[in-house]
Amino acid sequence: MPTNQKQKDLLLDSIVYALLFCIMLSTLYPFYYVLVVSFNQGKDSLLGGIYFWPRTFTLENYATFLTDAKWYNSLLITVARTGVGTLLGVLFTCLVAYGLSHRDLLFRKVYFTVIVFAMYFSGGLIPYYVVLRSLGLLNTFGVYVIPSMLSTFFLLIAISFFREIPIELKESAYMDGANEFVIFYKIILPVSTPLLATMALFLGVGQWNAWLDSAYFVQSDALRTLTFRMMEIINKSNIPIESVGAAASATGVTNYSLQVTSMVVSIAPVVCVYPFLQKYFVQGIMLGSVKG
Numbered sequence: 698m699p700t701n702q703k704q705k706d707l708l709l710d711s712i713v714y715a716l717l718f719c720i721m722l723s724t725l726y727p728f729y730y731v732l733v734v735s736f737n738q739g740k741d742s743l744l745g746g747i748y749f750w751p752r753t754f755t756l757e758n759y760a761t762f763l764t765d766a767k768w769y770n771s772l773l774i775t776v777a778r779t780g781v782g783t784l785l786g787v788l789f790t791c792l793v794a795y796g797l798s799h800r801d802l803l804f805r806k807v808y809f810t811v812i813v814f815a816m817y818f819s820g821g822l823i824p825y826y827v828v829l830r831s832l833g834l835l836n837t838f839g840v841y842v843i844p845s846m847l848s849t850f851f852l853l854i855a856i857s858f859f860r861e862i863p864i865e866l867k868e869s870a871y872m873d874g875a876n877e878f879v880i881f882y883k884i885i886l887p888v889s890t891p892l893l894a895t896m897a898l899f900l901g902v903g904q905w906n907a908w909l910d911s912a913y914f915v916q917s918d919a920l921r922t923l924t925f926r927m928m929e930i931i932n933k934s935n936i937p938i939e940s941v942g943a944a945a946s947a948t949g950v951t952n953y954s955l956q957v958t959s960m961v962v963s964i965a966p967v968v969c970v971y972p973f974l975q976k977y978f979v980q981g982i983m984l985g986s987v988k989g
Contacts, residue, residue, distance in 0.1 A: 739954030
């Protein structure tokens with residue numbers, strides 16, 4: 698290769714890497730800044746000038762967050778709804794998808810028509826509220842997990858995924874006397890790890906970040922979620938610090954420092970879990986998108 702061409706390629710690569718580095722820096726730095734401020738004294742953070750490390754290191758922001766009854770209870774509610782909601786969502790979506798993956802299912806086209814219609818059209822907030830009220834789910838923990846037990850988006854992906862599983866596996870199980878539930882539990886689920894991991898990641902993040910249902914369908918303060926508390930403190934950023942913690946003003950904690958601390962706490966679980974599911978992420982999506 699000519700020397701001039703090598704120099705041009707080197708220059709082009711340098712420009713590309715420089716642009717990628719700037720993009721990476723602009724994307725990651727806001728998260729890093731929030732982390733730094735969460736470990737800095739709240740009143741000192743209001744003075745500005747913090748860029749790369751805490752100027753007055755402290756753990757009081759996290760201590761106030763974890764010892765405040767409202768924040769701690771909201772964290773427990775969020776963890777509970779994420780765990781239960783994700784488990785039920787994955788289980789029931791896979792159950793329905795496994796049934797609809799059978800090509801000889803009666804009224805199969807009718808079921809698919811209803812599913813597709815439900816994906817694109819919604820009755821709206823008021824009819825949804827009326828349905829939840831008629832089911833007795835308002836102001837209960839069930840309003841967080843029961844309506845989300847079936848994901849129509851992942852239902853279609855799971856149906857395509859289950860169709861790709863060799864029919865010989867199920868036929869051999871039938872010959873051994875296994876019923877549909879045994880086949881689903883002992884054969885279908887073990888070979889569907891990429892799909893299950895992908896569904897768990899999406900549904901879990903959705904449950905963890907959800908706050909509208911807590912705002913619209915829950916009145917009990919004991920059932921408020923972590924994200925709702927974050928939105929509440931953002932919308933009321935001018936409230937006195939005494940309202941967010943009894944000892945907050947004495948330790949230098951402010952509304953802003955408590956806000957960024959809650960952001961770190963809400964982001965940390967997703968950041969910790971994602972690397973373990975990343976290897977299944979693309980594989981699950983690609984396998985589920987193949988039409989059988």
